[in-house]
Structure formats: structure tokens, C-alpha cells
Amino acid sequence: MAIKLLLVEDDEGDRQGFVQSVARFNHENGVEFEVVPFGTLNETLNALDSSFDCAVIDMKLGDAGGEGNEVLKALSEANVRMPVVILTGTPGEADDRFVHIEVLKKGDADHIEILEDFRQVYASGLTRVMGGRGLVEQSLSQVFRSNLLSQKEAWKRYGQQDPEKSEKALMRHVMNHLISMVDMDEESCVPEEFYIHPPVDNITRTGSVVQSKQNEDYYAILTPLCDLTTRADGEINARKFMLCRIASFDDCVSELPQSKQNSKGRKALKENLERNNKGSYHFLPKTEFFDGGYLDFEALTSVPKAGFHEQFNDPFLQISPAFIKDIIARFSSHFGRQGQPTLTFGDE
Known part of the structure; x- marks a missing residue:
């Protein structure tokens, strides 16, 4: 399938220059970009749909300038999900409310680099999963x-009873x-799947990761979900938030006996931690936005809900539902275990 690129540029020379760059890129890389060029605002707005995979848009499409923002607005209102590059001589006119855009200045930008970035995004599956097609x-x-x-028929009944509740249930x-x-094959998961970042809102949930304002350490909230559900009066049942500190690897090493804090002991510990072979810890993978770490089930703290936001920032990320269930299960198992006492027998 060709990568469909929207090109919005009113200058004929600049438009043809970019089309030629695409042809060269296709030839040299064995890639097929299909360019759909437009030179005016009106013809662009009339032709917009969700079939595009990426876009290059000029800001100045008329006498006033800044007309490219109208294209961005139309894409946003149509919920078109794709990477957009603003390529313009007037970068200051780009509306920074459209956070999915990258603003580049004509003459400074390399067409080939733009196309290579689009190709890599397409190859990642990002637009093939989330795009209009x-x-x-x-x-x-x-x-x-x-x-x-x-x-x-069932959903019609729910809608008549409570439209807002019906919408949430349908979601x-x-x-x-x-x-x-x-296919929920955990062997094929990548670290980014472990988290929702940034969170969809600032609501504190089971699995929310928050940062302390006092020492900047990160903690995961392990309070049961039922106690964090907002009641009709806007309150939650929990009197306190139960938090579990996220330890660094060096923190974990410091808990080892001194004799095992050598390179051999560190290596063995790291392998056990990342395979979740130590019952008192749970591994959190590292990503570009989070350093990860290890939930230390023995480093718990309880904070009254009344003073929680004075001590902790809003949630930094949310551990995904599929993974927080496993964490809660291991947390419960760790504190629910009961060892068998040593049995002694008298002389027979």
C-alpha cells in the first residue's frame, strides 16, 4: 500500500520541488509515497478526508497569511490521526495548539529527512493502526x-434510562x-504497552504512578480500585492512599547482604528482578519517558487523602489495566503467603 501524503503549498515552484524530492526518495529507497498536492485553501478543505497517512502544509496560502491553520483545524475536527509537518517561511504563524505538528522553516529543512521520518512512522504501524484507513x-x-x-434494543433502553451512563458503558x-x-501474548509486548502516558486525566487510580514533592521519588498507588471509585457525592471510600515506592536497581542492591554486593551478586539480582523471580519486587520496564524500576512491596506508605495532593504531584503515568492486575495479584500473594513451620519429632 502506498503512503498517501497530503501536500498543501501555494507556491508552484516549492510544490514541484517537493514532488520531485518524493520521486527521488521513492526511486532511491524502493518506497512508494503517493503525493496529493493542493495549491489553495479551499480546494484543500474540500478534498480533506481520513485517507491520508501524513501531511506537509505551508502556512501562507493567501494574502493574509496563516491560512494553513485552517487546514490544521479541519484535520483536528475530523479526528485525522497522522504526523504533520508545517513547512513554511513564516513558522511563527503556526498555531501551537495543534501539538501533533512539527514546524520547520523553508530553506532550513531537508525534504529527504521529512520523508524518511514519515516512512519510519508508517513502518512502525502507528498510522496503519491509528490512521483513517x-x-x-x-x-x-x-x-x-x-x-x-x-x-x-438493549442499548436503546440504557440510553433512555441514563444517556451518560449508557455512553460510558458502551465505551x-x-x-x-x-x-x-x-493476541494478548505477553512475550511479544514492548515496554510502552506497560503504561498509559500521559494519563488520560488527573484522576488517581489503582496503578497511578505519582512523584513525591519532598524527595522526587516515584510511587505506585496500590489502593484497591473499589475504594478509589468516586461516589455520587464526589468522594471516594478510601480514607488513605496506599503507595508502594519504586526502587532503583542500586536501591535493591543495597538491600543485599554485603557479601553479595559484588558484580556476580549484582548480575544475579538483576536477572531475578527482571524475571520477577523475587516475590518482594515487581519489575517496571524502562521507556523513553520513564526510567522504570522495581516496585518494592516492603516499602509501603499510607497517606491520608486530605493531604495527598500536598505531598504528591498529579499522576505522571498509569500502569495499563492488563499489567496492574498482575501486580496486585503478586502484591497480594507476597503478603498472603504463610510459610510452614519447622516440624520437630520426638525420638521414636
Whole structure:
């Protein structure tokens, strides 16, 4: 499938120059970019749809300048999900509310580098999953046709009783269908799947990772979900938040006997930690946005909810539901274990 690129540029020379760069890139790299060029704002707005995989947009498309923001606004309102590069002589006109854009100045930017970045994003599957022609859209259509339409009478009743509650329930129901369509093979997971970053909101949940304002250490909230659910009066049942400190590897090493804090002992510890072979720790993988670490089940603290936000920042990230369940299970197992006492027998 060709990578479909939207090119919005009013200058004929600049437009043809970029098209020529695409042709050269395709020839040299064996890639197929399909360029769809437009020279005016109106023809661009009339032709916009969700079929594009990436876009290069000029800001000045008329006498006033800044017309490229109208294209960005239209893409945003249509929920088009793709990388966008603003390539313009007036970069200051780009509206910074559109955070999915990269702003480059004509003359300073390399067309080939732009195309290579688009190619890598496409190869990652990001736009093939999330784009307008992507797997998410295809899966949603399948769930709608095959599952939800046959249940429409039930959902109509729920909507009549409480539209807002019905919408939330339907969102959960659809998400469950999508998850069931994905092969949950943990052996193939990548570290980024472990987290939701940034969180979708500032609500504190089981698995929220927060940073202390006093010492900048990170903690994960392990309070049961039922105690964190907001009641009708806007409050939660929990009187206190239970937090588990996220230790660094050096923190874990310091807990070893002195005789085992050598290179051999450190290596063995790291292997056991990252395989979750030590019951008092749980491994959190490192990503570009989080250094990761090890949940130390023996480094717990309890903070009254009234003073929680004075001591901790808003959630930095959220551990994904599929992984927080495993963490809670291991946490419960660690404190629920009961060793068998040594049995002594009298002389027979």
C-alpha cells in the first residue's frame, strides 16, 4: 500500500520541488509515497478526508497569511490521526495548539529527512493502526456490524434510562471487544504497552504512578480500585492512599547482604528482578519517558487523602489495566503467603 501524503503549498515552484524530492526518495529507497498536492485553501478543505497517512502544509496560502491553520483545524475536527509537518517561511504563524505538528522553516529543512521520518512512522504501524484507513477503524466497523447492531434494543433502553451512563458503558463494552481481538501474548509486548502516558486525566487510580514533592521519588498507588471509585457525592471510600515506592536497581542492591554486593551478586539480582523471580519486587520496564524500576512491596506508605495532593504531584503515568492486575495479584500473594513451620519429632 502506498503512503498517501497530503501536500498543501501555494507556491508552484516549492510544490514541484517537493514532488520531485518524493520521486527521488521513492526511486532511491524502493518506497512508494503517493503525493496529493493542493495549491489553495479551499480546494484543500474540500478534498480533506481520513485517507491520508501524513501531511506537509505551508502556512501562507493567501494574502493574509496563516491560512494553513485552517487546514490544521479541519484535520483536528475530523479526528485525522497522522504526523504533520508545517513547512513554511513564516513558522511563527503556526498555531501551537495543534501539538501533533512539527514546524520547520523553508530553506532550513531537508525534504529527504521529512520523508524518511514519515516512512519510519508508517513502518512502525502507528498510522496503519491509528490512521483513517487503519486497523482500529476496521476493527471498530467489525464490532459495530457483527456485535453491537444486534444488541441495539438493549442499548436503546440504557440510553433512555441514563444517556451518560449508557455512553460510558458502551465505551467499556467496545474496548473489551477490541482487546479480545488482539493476541494478548505477553512475550511479544514492548515496554510502552506497560503504561498509559500521559494519563488520560488527573484522576488517581489503582496503578497511578505519582512523584513525591519532598524527595522526587516515584510511587505506585496500590489502593484497591473499589475504594478509589468516586461516589455520587464526589468522594471516594478510601480514607488513605496506599503507595508502594519504586526502587532503583542500586536501591535493591543495597538491600543485599554485603557479601553479595559484588558484580556476580549484582548480575544475579538483576536477572531475578527482571524475571520477577523475587516475590518482594515487581519489575517496571524502562521507556523513553520513564526510567522504570522495581516496585518494592516492603516499602509501603499510607497517606491520608486530605493531604495527598500536598505531598504528591498529579499522576505522571498509569500502569495499563492488563499489567496492574498482575501486580496486585503478586502484591497480594507476597503478603498472603504463610510459610510452614519447622516440624520437630520426638525420638521414636
